[in-house]
Amino acid sequence: MALTSDDALPSRLYQYHDLSRPGRPSTRSGISHYIFRRQFIASCAALAIVSVAALALLTLVTTPTQLQSFLTAAPVTEVEDAQSYLLGPPTQSLRDNLRNDTKYITSWLNAGWTNDVMTIGNLLYLALITERVPIVPSFIPSHIGPEAPTLPFGHVFDVPRLSKALRIPVLEWDQVKDVNSSSLDELGCWAVWPIVEQGAPPRDSSLIPKLNLDLSYTRAPDWVKLTAPDINDKHVSLWSLARLAYPEARETAISQPPDPSPQHQVSLPPDDHLLCYDYLYYTAVTSAWEWNWDYSPVWRFVGKHMHWNATLEKLADEHARRAMNISDGEPTPPFISIHMRHGDFRIYCNEFSDDQCFVPLPAVARRVAEVQQELFDKKGINVSHVIMTSDERDPNWWAEVRKYGWTWVDYAAERTVEKYGRWYPVLLDAILQSRGAGFVGTEYSTMSLLALRRVQDWDDGAVRMAKWGRPGADDH
Incomplete structure (x- = not known):
């Protein structure tokens, strides 16, 4: 039996008070420039070592299981201040704050608070394996009461410590777009939920109107499902979703036209600059309900680094x-x-x-x-x-x-x-x-x-x- 809801403690609404927030540094170098200038010299110097290591790896990785284990390893990069991966302070339109030399990834929440924490863990793991900068959503009060405010991720978790541990920048939506913006942003996203919940529309989230987004969804391909089609399970493969971040798989995956967005009625293909998925709670690397096991790649490479504020x-x-x-x-x-x-x-x-x-x-x-x-x-x-x-x-x-x-x-x-x-x-x-x-x-x-x-x-x-x-x- 697998259950997915959280404990609710109903009580009176009050605005949260002054938990610390990470500062906003002023540097603006892009991730691709950063990686290039720090890795070029090191890669040249290490060429011989890499060649030997590659030969050893081919010797060691001899079975599909071993190869799969190797592929779950998080990429290692250094990280500058997260704010440098945006053009500046929060803007009215999200497009006005995204760097042209950086690719991003995001998703939405709608599963109850603890499950939303796990969803963000899945998002961050996907950011690691696609080498994109994650934009983390705020928590929604689905199990607390709709009148309660959304809660920024950094009010709960130590984002600078997490970013340092993952060796990638971690952005939050309130750093990207002004929370009081009246600008409606059109965005094309992948719809994952209809693949595993037959007949269902893309998974909705109360965050979408709060962020003033007009989303056009494209159904993800059936091959993103983690298990065989005849198995009744809702999980999709994180590595299959990662394929959609790259041109070759993306081109072949778009098999039907996008659905029109609800407000402007625009039909947009999944965005490549800001890659987005409707729902990432039911995702895994090797097996369903993977968080239940100590080998869970998302827990090992992401979740255990999500320490409290x-x-x-x-x-x-x-x-x-x-x-x-x-x-x-x-x-x-x-x-x-x-x-x-x-x-x-x-x-x-x-x-x-x-x-x-x-x-x-x-x-x-x-x-x-x-x-x-x-x-x-x-x-x-x-x-x-x-x-x-x-x-x-x-x-x-x-x-x-x-x-x-x-x-x-x-x-x-x-x-x-x-x-x-x-x-x-x-x-x-x-x-x-x-x-x-x-x-x-x-x-x-x-x-x-x-x-x-x-x-x-x-x-x-x-x-x-x-x-x-x-x-x-x-x-x-």
């Missing part, structure tokens, strides 16, 4: 310390984080009641004990603090949580929404989950999945996923 992380630490009653001056102790998702998962419980369907707290406690033991065996630390995160609203359930000696962040008592905005309980929960020395999550939840990956790779933590859906599902 430092200001937001500091705010999460302050909330955690108050929840654990840590005195000023004392260090924040290690803790085990839990994510028990209930909420919309109830639709999958079928004939079972909540207490039969969801992971019972004694089973959660057993998983916590396993994590505590592993942390002691592996690192020699005794972790007694436990922080629960959940979308459960039943006060009796929370009273039972308290009986185990566990704690949680009381966002109502903290007045977090009133102080910072409606996004913040979800964001702070995600950060707290990732900061645990150990983690216990809910199987099939993508929010739990990303927390598990972060705890494993960022802190070499101990992790468990608790099973649910029927009585005794997590018995072991």
Whole structure:
């Protein structure tokens, strides 16, 4: 069973406050010029070494599996300040800010916040393998409430650190086009969603009218689908999508005329300067639901480098310390984080009641004990603090949580929404989950999945996923 929605924490709308944003440098050198002048001398000097390495590679890469593994490696380049890949500050029309010597790539969001984070990871991976500059969309409040504002990617994640790790510039839409622009930009894009969801139109997103875009879609070729046509799966191949970034595949892929745009009724082929796709959540390199596995290329080369904005992380630490009653001056102790998702998962419980369907707290406690033991065996630390995160609203359930000696962040008592905005309980929960020395999550939840990956790779933590859906599902 594969589930794709996120936890929702409904609360009152307030505008987000002053999280740090990356600065806007003044240099303007293009990516192609930059790479040329830094690589020309080095490539000449290394010619003999490259020849030997190529011979060794041909010897080592002897099977399709090995070749595929080699091809998933992210390209290595150096990076200048991201703003230098635009002509200047945000403009009324996006075309007025794109450099002629640089090619770009973008997509839209419409999958719930955690899944949108994964979608951006897929977009960045696609940017790596197509050697294009990504323009990252803002997060939309699809699981928080339509009246909440969109949230720029850089308000949540450390973009300069990410750019440095990926060795490519990472741009955001609010750097490219004025958020208050009245200029309607026409743009041709590839429609991926109709390939895997028969009869569906291109995937819509509330970002498109906010960016004041008039999109004309061309149906992507059937060969972008990851699996055979007779297999009922929604995933498309990232490497097949990458083929559409290059002239030869692009020319043969356009088999039918573009659909007219909704406003100006213009029919435009997919843009080559700003390559765009309607939807990138259901994408993978080798197999469906690839993020579930530790070999996931997108996680390994992109996702693990998506660290939190430092200001937001500091705010999460302050909330955690108050929840654990840590005195000023004392260090924040290690803790085990839990994510028990209930909420919309109830639709999958079928004939079972909540207490039969969801992971019972004694089973959660057993998983916590396993994590505590592993942390002691592996690192020699005794972790007694436990922080629960959940979308459960039943006060009796929370009273039972308290009986185990566990704690949680009381966002109502903290007045977090009133102080910072409606996004913040979800964001702070995600950060707290990732900061645990150990983690216990809910199987099939993508929010739990990303927390598990972060705890494993960022802190070499101990992790468990608790099973649910029927009585005794997590018995072991």
